Amino acid sequence: MTNRERQLLQLLQTNPLISQQELAEALGISRSAVATHLTNLTAKGAIKGRGYILSERRYSVVIGGANMDILGTPGQALTPGSSTPGTVSYSPGGVGRNIAENLARLGEDCYLIAPVGDDHSGRQLTELSSQAGIDTSQMVTIPGHATSSYLSLVDEQGEMQQAIADMAILDAFGPDYLRKHLGLLARAELLVLDTNLKNSTLECLFGQLPEQRFFVDCVSSSKAPKIRPFLSRIHTLKPNLAEAEAISGIHADPADISDSALQALAQWFHREGVERLFISLASEGLFYSHRSGESCRQRLNCHTVINSNGAGDALMAALCHSWLQQMPADKTCRFALAAANLALASQTTINPEMSRLNVAQLLSESM
Structure with a gap:
């Protein structure tokens, strides 16, 4: 299946009643090109029947x-009010x-x-x-907002002690x-x-x-x-x-x-x-x-x-x-x-x- 056909299927999954003209405008191609792709997808079994009924796929x-998670892991017992040697890692x-x-x-x-922001963290995430x-494919980018981040600190046994969550973007979602x-x-x-x-x-x-x-x-x-x-x-x-x-x-x-x-x-x-x-x-x-x-x-x-x-x-x-x-x-x-x-x-x-x-x-x- 081509990349264009995958894009077309994603649009059909979101809105099975979408018109060929709307598909053409969304993809930036001609209506005749859309018709050709639909014919190919039908031949491949990805679309069955009229009205863009998609082949069954469980999801x-x-x-x-x-x-983005920022995790602090100490190499020894935490010392209140002081720095503790350890590691800092980043992950989605x-x-x-x-x-x-x-x-x-x-x-x-x-x-x-x-939701993610239109920033490096959002793209990386x-x-x-x-x-x-x-x-x-259905992720939502919200301009003007920073991607959420979560800063946590665990103890030497791996149990979380403190965390700060910056999730203001969810208020805009x-x-x-x-x-x-x-x-x-x-x-x-x-x-x-x-x-x-x-x-x-x-x-x-x-x-x-x-x-x-x-x-x-x-x-x-x-x-x-x-x-x-x-x-x-x-x-x-x-x-x-x-x-x-x-x-x-x-x-x-x-x-x-x-x-x-x-x-x-x-x-x-x-x-x-x-x-x-x-x-x-x-x-x-x-x-x-x-x-x-x-x-x-x-x-x-x-x-x-x-x-x-x-x-x-x-x-x-x-x-x-x-x-x-x-x-x-x-x-x-x-x-x-x-x-x-x-x-x-x-x-x-x-x-x-x-x-x-x-x-x-x-x-x-x-x-």
Whole structure:
């Protein structure tokens, strides 16, 4: 398939009802050239029937934050009020972007829709994301805004101590930037959202896509409450205990994480309409509950912790992958935990060794 044909397919995926003249204007070619490309694509089986009905292709779309991560790792115990020898590394990050890359590394076709600035960081972020296997053709460039950045400091055990997030560009990423993508979003197998999105953007997505399956990552206890008005629309929700408490208002005591306490908390979410709930319990594993009454809890020992920043993003991506692969609940939990553990063992936020094969290998070693 030629580059021009790929460009044409991307436009058709975004808007299957687009006219040949509109395609010609978007691509800067003649209408007769468009007609020739459409004929070739039909012959190749990429388009079937009239009205530009595309051949079936399963894909997911992630909408959320994308930023450059700046990570400080000390070589010894941190000394308050003083500098500590260590390393500083740079890598692409952002909750939504990280989920998309993990999904791509797990073998899923995945689009990322996220805002970046018209700056070096934005171009670098888009290029590195594309190299990692993410389809970045729908990324949104917002002139006059700096690409988001996330500065974090971990301790000698790899646990995050402090972080600063510069994500002002997300305040400019409103519904107007998403409406042209609605055709693509409606045909996705699932949509993944993170709560970095502002309220009006969330309202647009939930309001304009009534039949879509939404998977939501809560990001943090300060941002998680944004999702409360939309709980009845959420297929899969992944909070940790603090985020679950922030959304529900129900005190979640970390000292009492018995199955009965977790089930009582889960029932609140199910009454609000959430179909599937996965509560991340850090080193204590993962609790799953379905509104039908099914529940389970799994735990895997993690032997290597270098950087905890990307574990939750890997876990969320693995939950999406498991659903796409129709895994049962117990296998889903174990696969997601193994993916999180693989992420913990990497210096970078995304483990470059993330793959279905390596997650399965880690699982087999833990049994």
